[in-house]
Amino acid sequence: MASVEMASAPGDGRRVVGAGESGRSGGDIACSGLYKWYGDSAVVAGLDLYVAQNQFVCVVGPSGCGKTTLLRMMAGLASIDSGTIAISGRQVNGPLPSVAVVFQHYGLFPWKTVFNNVALPLRASGVAKGEAARRANDALTLVGLNDIGDQYPAQLSGGMKQRVGLARALAIQPEVVLLDEPFAAVDAQTREILQEELLALWSRYQQTAVFVTHSIDEAITLADRVIVMGTKPGRIVDDIEVPIGRPRSVASVRRHESYTPLRERIWDQLRGSSTAGGERG
Amino acid sequence: MAQRVEPQATGAARPGDRHGGVAGVGDKALGAQVREARRRRARRARRRFLAIRLTSLVVVFGAWQLYGMHTIAILFAPITTVLHQGYLLFAHDQLGSQLGYSMWTFVCGYAIGVAVGIVLGMLMGAYRWAEAAVSMYVFALYATPMVALVPIISLWIGFDATAQIVIIALFVTWPMTVTVFHGVRQIDAELMEVSRSLRLNRRQMWVHVLLPGAVPYVITGATQGVAMGLVGVIIAELQTQLSGLGDALQTQSQTYHTAAALAVILLIMVLGVGLRAILGLVQHRAVPWLRIDRGDGAQR
Numbered sequence: 022m023a024s025v026e027m028a029s030a031p032g033d034g035r036r037v038v039g040a041g042e043s044g045r046s047g048g049d050i051a052c053s054g055l056y057k058w059y060g061d062s063a064v065v066a067g068l069d070l071y072v073a074q075n076q077f078v079c080v081v082g083p084s085g086c087g088k089t090t091l092l093r094m095m096a097g098l099a100s101i102d103s104g105t106i107a108i109s110g111r112q113v114n115g116p117l118p119s120v121a122v123v124f125q126h127y128g129l130f131p132w133k134t135v136f137n138n139v140a141l142p143l144r145a146s147g148v149a150k151g152e153a154a155r156r157a158n159d160a161l162t163l164v165g166l167n168d169i170g171d172q173y174p175a176q177l178s179g180g181m182k183q184r185v186g187l188a189r190a191l192a193i194q195p196e197v198v199l200l201d202e203p204f205a206a207v208d209a210q211t212r213e214i215l216q217e218e219l220l221a222l223w224s225r226y227q228q229t230a231v232f233v234t235h236s237i238d239e240a241i242t243l244a245d246r247v248i249v250m251g252t253k254p255g256r257i258v259d260d261i262e263v264p265i266g267r268p269r270s271v272a273s274v275r276r277h278e279s280y281t282p283l284r285e286r287i288w289d290q291l292r293g294s295s296t297a298g299g300e301r302g
Numbered sequence: 303m304a305q306r307v308e309p310q311a312t313g314a315a316r317p318g319d320r321h322g323g324v325a326g327v328g329d330k331a332l333g334a335q336v337r338e339a340r341r342r343r344a345r346r347a348r349r350r351f352l353a354i355r356l357t358s359l360v361v362v363f364g365a366w367q368l369y370g371m372h373t374i375a376i377l378f379a380p381i382t383t384v385l386h387q388g389y390l391l392f393a394h395d396q397l398g399s400q401l402g403y404s405m406w407t408f409v410c411g412y413a414i415g416v417a418v419g420i421v422l423g424m425l426m427g428a429y430r431w432a433e434a435a436v437s438m439y440v441f442a443l444y445a446t447p448m449v450a451l452v453p454i455i456s457l458w459i460g461f462d463a464t465a466q467i468v469i470i471a472l473f474v475t476w477p478m479t480v481t482v483f484h485g486v487r488q489i490d491a492e493l494m495e496v497s498r499s500l501r502l503n504r505r506q507m508w509v510h511v512l513l514p515g516a517v518p519y520v521i522t523g524a525t526q527g528v529a530m531g532l533v534g535v536i537i538a539e540l541q542t543q544l545s546g547l548g549d550a551l552q553t554q555s556q557t558y559h560t561a562a563a564l565a566v567i568l569l570i571m572v573l574g575v576g577l578r579a580i581l582g583l584v585q586h587r588a589v590p591w592l593r594i595d596r597g598d599g600a601q602r
């Protein structure tokens with residue numbers, strides 16, 4: 022895979038993504054008794070979830086099940102009406118410095134070049150200019166975009182924009198990466214390519230990740246563990262380990278013997294939990 | 303929900319095929335060709351628009367000339383006479399110094415109006431408390447014809463250049479404020495969320511998000527402000543102490559030197575067009591990220 026070769030370019034084994042291999046502690050997420058109401062309806066109702074360090078968790082569910090709300094609460098972007106979230110033991114009541122978010126619509130600043138978009142959070146958190154530049158370039162190299170640093174987001178395709186979004190998240194060396202339907206806005210083919218690249222990245226640099234999606238295939242492909250959420254009220258209806266080892270590829274997951282049973286199990290859960298049939302595919 | 307992607311049908315995805323970072327040499331040559339073709343198309347389009355513009359000028363000025371030659375001089379004059387009168391006003395009258403005076407008050411009033419508009423509009427856009435505190439006055443003044451305030455301003459400040467500058471600033475500042483306010487509000491909600499997520503502090507938020515995000519609107523407001531400011535100049539010069547271009551206009555038309563009056567009007571028009579063109583250049587330089595969408599090498 023091209024992206025993996027690109028990723029190995031720096032060559033000196035520097036930790037660009039949070040390193041699973043360095044024995045760093047922290048990076049776990051503990052949610053307990055979470056509630057979130059919009060008006061009279063509970064979008065998230067009494068949710069308990071523990072995500073261990075370096076675990077890749079996908080949250081699937083129909084529209085309106087509160088999966089994005091859950092992610093936004095973890096990110097410190099939505100208030101928590103009741104209950105607590107702790108990331109690496111730190112209480113979440115606003116965005117934490119050790120948490121990076123990848124947004125559905127990329128969230129790139131149109132007036133900043135690719136390089137400056139990636140370097141911004143580093144500079145903003147007080148990283149010196151030279152160091153920030155080095156880390157931004159490393160992160161761009163990881164996603165295979167180191168040669169387009171001086172372009173503006175408007176010049177990029179959707180897939181490239183989301184690679185920049187990913188690079189920006191990884192550049193700050195977070196303990197936790199939260200991804201909110203990051204590939205929902207790109208076409209199906211690009212989506213598969215991005216999944217492939219994400220798998221390659223994660224097999225090199227293990228990292229705690231919560232990935233919200235409404236695609237069952239995407240969830241099984243990427244996750245160590247799939248959380249299935251149901252609607253009205255938003256709650257966890259199933260919690261499934263994905264018994265497919267790493268490194269993986271999109272194709273190897275599809276060929277795996279447990280792929281189809283898993284897929285059917287999740288699909289049944291979703292059908293059972295959602296009376297409204299009109300969710301997006 | 304079921305998104306059945308059959309693995310056998312498409313085969314394994316090959317990263318880099320379409321969107322990857324590495325493009326083959328053939329791709330690069332093709333890309334250059336496509337870009338060149340696009341540039342040629344853009345050049346052709348520009349030439350065509352220029353031709354239409356020139357034709358339009360010829361037609362309008364031709365009609366002006368014909369009509370002017372067949373009417374009485376007190377009502378209208380052919381363009382050639384108007385231009386000649388304009389030259390005479392410059393050479394033998396005070397049109398040069400009058401123009402200078404008007405430009406001076408315009409620049410002062412315009413600068414104040416734009417500055418106040420940016421500050422007020424940004425504050426109102428960024429902070430709800432500022433909006434709650436002042437937006438009703440801003441919108442009330444925005445909806446009021448500023449001409450109505452001129453007699454009061456004269457009463458308070460007098461009839462000199464200071465009063466004129468204040469009047470011009472008032473003409474410029476309210477549309478400017480409203481445009482900038484809306485501009486800041488229209489900065490993508492997701493981008494505001496991103497800024498929070500990136501833990502930008504207040505200063506960083508202004509420097510990296512609010513100010514650059516508002517730049518296109520500031521320029522739009524400043525461009526509208528040129529027209530408003532020129533209205534302000536003439537009204538101020540007619541309604542306070544008769545001076546500058548307003549003086550020239552008034553004197554020439556009251557003494558039935560219609561051609562000369564038309565020359566002054568033409569000059570004001572040229573000023574408006576010229577100042578807008580300057581702002582267009584500023585815009586082109588100040589917002590490089592918006593230049594991209596004009597089809598020079600963008601792949602959307």
